[in-house]
Amino acid sequence: MSELNATLTIAYRDTLKFLRDRARLVSTFVFPFIFIGIVGGSLQANLGEGAGYNFLTFTFTGVLAMTLFQSSAMGIISLIEDRENDFSQEIFVSPISRYSIILGKILGESIVALAQGIGIVGFALIIGVSISATQIAVLVPVAIATCLVGGAFGIIVLSNLGSQRAAQQIFPFIMLPQYFLSGIFNPIQVLPFYMDVLSRVSPMRYAVDLTRDVFYAGQAEYSQVVLNGLPHNVAVMFAMFISFFVGGTFLFVRGERNR
16 A cells, blocks of 8 residues: 555646646647647648548647647756755665656656647537547547656656756657658558668657557548557557657666665
């Protein structure tokens, strides 16, 4: 119970920090709305008829997965902030598992990301994206899985960074290429060889594809927008979560001990 209490307390702390940060509250909702409304709307107006499916809906599913993944990953930057304020040292000397501490951080940032996801779904409904209650229901477990993988990805990246400034410089460099390699705004069924390789090693690709997999299930557009089947995406994301979480926690804790 002490491990569970510690995990939930850390998650609660990160959620509370988000609710008190008005600037982050505004920015985390504004940019996804711009992506869906402006990018999705313009693509639909120019390419929608030729593509054979609604680009606004296509962009919505991509931006939803991207936001959940990226928010969870980038929220882990707070670990470095805690380190610079010596708060992480106070946590790590406590008699609880290091994995419980890191899991608490991931859960906290996942809750924050899920709140953003609810806002995105609401905005999509307002601008005319057709979403049924069944689709919302099947998106919930996918959204949770995406947040967990994103948080674990954040841990493995941050475990190799020494300062918050470095993290803020490196993270956009890592995330931005994935926007295009994951097919958030554009179909990626056909890519040059070198881009296909990069796309397949992009963690965000599988989160986006899994989201579209369950959203478009049973629809005529399914084969046009989904790259791999459900089992493939789930297996890859599970393997990534375990490897990122275990490896990232080990490296981060080792770095803390060497300080």
